[in-house]
Amino acid sequence: MSVNWQPKPGDRVFRPRRIKRFHLKRVLGIGGLFSAAYGNVGSSIYYGLGVVAMSALGLTPAVLMISGVFFLFTALTYAEGATMLPEAGGSGAFAFRAFNPWVSFIAGWVLMLDYIVTMSISAFTAANYLGYFIPALKEWPANSLGGVAIVALLALVNIRGVQASSRLNIILVIVDVLTQVSIAVLGVLLIINLPQLIRNVHWGVAPTMNQLLFGISISMIAFTGIETVSNLGSEARHPEKSIPRAVLLVFVTVIALYSLLSMTALSAFPVHQTPDGQWVTDLTQRFLQDPIMGIASAMPVFIRPVLSFWVAILAVTILVIATNAGMLGASRLAYFMGQRHQLPAAVSHISSRARVPVNAIIIFSVIAGMLVATGHIILLADLYAFGAVLAYTAAHASIIALRIKEPNLPRPFKIPLNIRIRGREIPVTAVLGVLATGVTWFIVVYTHAIGRIVGFAWLAIGLLVYYLYRRRVTSPGPRKPL
Amino acid sequence: MVQKAMEFKKVLVPVVGSEADSEAMKLACQLAKKDKGKIWAVSVVAVKRALPLDAEIGPEIQRAEDILDHVEKIAEEEGYETETDVIQAREVGPAIVDEAVERGVDLILMGVKYKRRFGQFSLGSVVPYVLKNAPCAVILYQQ
Numbered sequence: 001m002s003v004n005w006q007p008k009p010g011d012r013v014f015r016p017r018r019i020k021r022f023h024l025k026r027v028l029g030i031g032g033l034f035s036a037a038y039g040n041v042g043s044s045i046y047y048g049l050g051v052v053a054m055s056a057l058g059l060t061p062a063v064l065m066i067s068g069v070f071f072l073f074t075a076l077t078y079a080e081g082a083t084m085l086p087e088a089g090g091s092g093a094f095a096f097r098a099f100n101p102w103v104s105f106i107a108g109w110v111l112m113l114d115y116i117v118t119m120s121i122s123a124f125t126a127a128n129y130l131g132y133f134i135p136a137l138k139e140w141p142a143n144s145l146g147g148v149a150i151v152a153l154l155a156l157v158n159i160r161g162v163q164a165s166s167r168l169n170i171i172l173v174i175v176d177v178l179t180q181v182s183i184a185v186l187g188v189l190l191i192i193n194l195p196q197l198i199r200n201v202h203w204g205v206a207p208t209m210n211q212l213l214f215g216i217s218i219s220m221i222a223f224t225g226i227e228t229v230s231n232l233g234s235e236a237r238h239p240e241k242s243i244p245r246a247v248l249l250v251f252v253t254v255i256a257l258y259s260l261l262s263m264t265a266l267s268a269f270p271v272h273q274t275p276d277g278q279w280v281t282d283l284t285q286r287f288l289q290d291p292i293m294g295i296a297s298a299m300p301v302f303i304r305p306v307l308s309f310w311v312a313i314l315a316v317t318i319l320v321i322a323t324n325a326g327m328l329g330a331s332r333l334a335y336f337m338g339q340r341h342q343l344p345a346a347v348s349h350i351s352s353r354a355r356v357p358v359n360a361i362i363i364f365s366v367i368a369g370m371l372v373a374t375g376h377i378i379l380l381a382d383l384y385a386f387g388a389v390l391a392y393t394a395a396h397a398s399i400i401a402l403r404i405k406e407p408n409l410p411r412p413f414k415i416p417l418n419i420r421i422r423g424r425e426i427p428v429t430a431v432l433g434v435l436a437t438g439v440t441w442f443i444v445v446y447t448h449a450i451g452r453i454v455g456f457a458w459l460a461i462g463l464l465v466y467y468l469y470r471r472r473v474t475s476p477g478p479r480k481p482l
Numbered sequence: 483m484v485q486k487a488m489e490f491k492k493v494l495v496p497v498v499g500s501e502a503d504s505e506a507m508k509l510a511c512q513l514a515k516k517d518k519g520k521i522w523a524v525s526v527v528a529v530k531r532a533l534p535l536d537a538e539i540g541p542e543i544q545r546a547e548d549i550l551d552h553v554e555k556i557a558e559e560e561g562y563e564t565e566t567d568v569i570q571a572r573e574v575g576p577a578i579v580d581e582a583v584e585r586g587v588d589l590i591l592m593g594v595k596y597k598r599r600f601g602q603f604s605l606g607s608v609v610p611y612v613l614k615n616a617p618c619a620v621i622l623y624q625q
Contacts, residue, residue: 025535025571025580088534158532235535235572331532352541356532 028236033246035173036232036325040118040225041254042176043322046315047125048222049262050291051381054284056215057207058200058271061262063219068255070440071223073433074392075247076415077399078229080427083243083412084402086233089336091391094398096340098405102466105342107394109462112333113387113455114224116364118326119154120371121221121380123147126319128289132312140375143289147372154324155365158331159354169321176318179310180257183295186307187264190300197263200271206279210447217444220392220437221384222258226250227391228325231332240412265291268298289377290315326368327361334360341473342466382444382451383458389441396434400426488619491519492587495564496526496578496612499549502593506623507553510591511560513621519588521564523553524581526574535570543568575611583617590616594624 028036049060056063078090087093092108127146131138137146207215229247236242269283287294292315296308334357338348343360351358371380402409404424415427445452495510497503507523514521525546529535550566557564571577582590590612597604613620 025569025577027572027576027580087536158530161530231534328531332534335533335537350533350537350539355539355542356530361532 026235026237026239028232028242030242030246030249032170033229033232033236033242034249035170037226037228037246037250038177038253039169039173039318039321040228040325041223041250042173042180042225042257043122043318044222044224045180045258045261046129046292046319047121047289047377047381048219049258049265050284050288050294051377052215052219052222053262053265053281053291054288054378055207055211055218057211057279057281058197058202058266059207059212059215060266061197061259063212063215064222064258064262065255066216067219067223068251068258070220070433070436071226071254072251073429073436074223074395075226075229075251076244076427076429077392077395077433078226079244079247079413080399080411080415081395082229082233083239084409086236086239087336088231088234088332089340090227090231090333091395091398092333092336092342094402095394098398098401101340101342101470103394104340105337105462105466106459107391107398108333108337108342109459109466110387110394110455111227111391112330112337112364112462113458114227114384114391115326115330115333116368117371117380117384117387118224118329119151119323119365119368120147121377121384122319122322122326123150123154123368124372124375124377124380125289126150126316126323129293129312129315129319131290132293132308138289141373144373144375148369150320150323151327151365151369151372154320154327155361158324158327158356158361159358161354161356172317172321176314177253177257179314180261183292183307183311184257184260184264186299186303187260187267187295191264191267191298192260193267196267196270200266200281202271202279206271206273213443214447217389217440217447218381218385220388220440221381223254224384224388225322225325228329231329244413261292261295264298265295268295327365330364331357331361334364341470344465344469376450379450379454382448383454385444385448386441386451386455387458389437389444393434393437393441396430396437399430400434403427488588489517489519490514490589491517492585493519493521493589493591494578494582494585494587495521495523495553495591496574497523497549497553497593498525499545499552500593500595502595502623502625503549503553504556504593505625506591506593507556507564508560509621509623510589511557511562511564513589513591515560515562521557521562522581522585522587523550523557523564523566524569524578525549525566526569526571526577528574529570529572531572535572537570575608575615578608578612579615579617587618589619589621591621591623594622596624 053060081094085093092104095107096104124147127137127143136142265283269281271281273279283294296311299307334348337343347360348357417428418425490513493510493514510521527542527546546568569577
């Protein structure tokens with residue numbers, strides 16, 4: 001090229017980007033994935049145990065184990081989906097590839113509801129556990145105000161861009177697991193009473209069939225958080241191995257701990273009949289919003305003060321982390337939906353200063369704050385169940401559809417145990433999962449009145465916004481499939 | 483006993499867009515020249531956890547491209563060729579160390595600007611991390 005060369009006005013110089021596919025630093029191993037997933041799933045017991053026991057009464061341990069099996073099916077589906085399509089959208093991403101943008105939108109929108117409710121229920125419960133130090137926080141409206149403050153503070157932290165230390169998160173999760181294991185071991189040694197657990201069950205009376213169905217449907221909230229695996233799939237080293245192993249490790253840990261903790265709780269607080277004929281357990285009469293504190297308070301005197309103090313601190317910490325995880329999940333999902341023209345650009349736009357989707361964080365934090373303000377943990381649990389079960393149903397259906405439509409799509413992890421139908425391998429666990437979660441969703445809709453109204457209102461608003469937005473978008477081109 | 487001279491066959495130069503990058507790249511070219519070594523210049527885009535790791539943050543990527551354009555030009559002026567790459571990661575320090583491990587480099591050469599924090603000289607958080615965890619020699623070039 002001549003030194004004196006100057007471009008003419010009509011010349012255009014095209015310089016290709018250095019990278020066509022981003023060079024990403026994948027750093028998460030099994031330990032990092034497990035701690036991130038368990039940090040979400042394992043935090044649910046801090047509120048899930050109370051709301052499940054309120055309906056399922058003496059059958060709470062059995063209900064949690066049944067849900068645990070459904071959780072395993074869902075975990076396997078997410079393991080295949082996350083390794084196959086390592087994108088932030090979770091079931092929304094699976095449905096986008098398997099079906100069409102509308103199904104994907106519904107799956108993503110209800111998942112968004114779940115992230116928002118995760119923020120609300122975790123922040124609200126954290127405020128209740130803080131009530132150990134400040135008793136006023138155990139009552140409404142103080143606990144709601146505390147929860148709103150937590151959400152607001154975390155929104156500010158994420159907008160300002162203060163990065164949480166991933167090592168600190170891992171340490172906290174390890175401490176949480178060890179604490180729960182300790183409580184479970186103490187429960188086995190000192191509290192669990194098998195004859196009492198059997199006496200707790202009064203078939204057809206306590207719980208009634210309606211209560212049992214309600215309890216099974218709401219017990220799903222004790223296991224939500226597995227979609228974290230999808231969020232982190234693109235950051236995992238050797239995802240074909242690390243994701244399934246982390247998922248199974250979470251499952252085993254969760255099932256073991258939830259079973260023992262629920263048995264400890266129902267042994268310490270037996271089911272009994274009140275003077276007005278209602279069957280209740282003191283776990284939910286006194287500790288509905290902080291059930292693990294209830295277990296700590298039932299421990300022998302020599303250990304009770306230390307354990308209660310420790311549980312209060314740990315619960316608040318873990319639940320604040322879970323609130324933050326919900327906020328990050330909502331933010332990433334907003335970005336994913338924005339990329340696919342499922343949300344207006346103004347919502348998912350990345351701020352050039354903050355380098356995060358500020359508008360999305362603010363909008364969803366405000367909605368979460370409004371839900372916390374109700375102080376109604378059962379409403380929050382209803383909404384959680386409504387959204388989670390529908391999202392899981394979409395995930396199972398998508399995995400099955402992709403096995404049929406795209407059998408040759410690379411699947412670094414493939415769900416074992418398949419049946420052959422017309423030359424296609426269909427995963428048995430996904431079929432059972434879609435049936436189980438589908439039926440459970442109908443039970444949720446049938447038995448949870450407030451959840452039904454608010455949940456469908458959420459769906460209706462979302463679909464309306466999406467319809468109006470799609471009409472305006474002239475070239476709704478999604479990214480080409482990989 | 484004759485000490486073997488250090489050989490720099492593979493040099494990694496993380497760049498951030500500061501004035502020190504130019505001098506660091508010149509030094510890297512001089513060091514690599516004698517051993518006919520290879521130079522990689524990398525610019526790390528830190529992606530916050532509120533976004534997926536593969537998020538396309540246009541302004542950040544454009545900035546990284548501009549920085550790498552600049553250091554490529556510096557290397558050309560020194561009569562040396564360099565390969566460049568944009569990396570997206572959660573944290574800059576671990577990304578640099580990871581890149582050094584992956585490429586098996588002999589030297590990480592970083593330009594450091596004089597900074598004060600609370601009245602004290604400060605290297606920030608990335609440089610100490612790289613110094614502590616690097617699998618090879620590290621040279622800091624401070625202006």
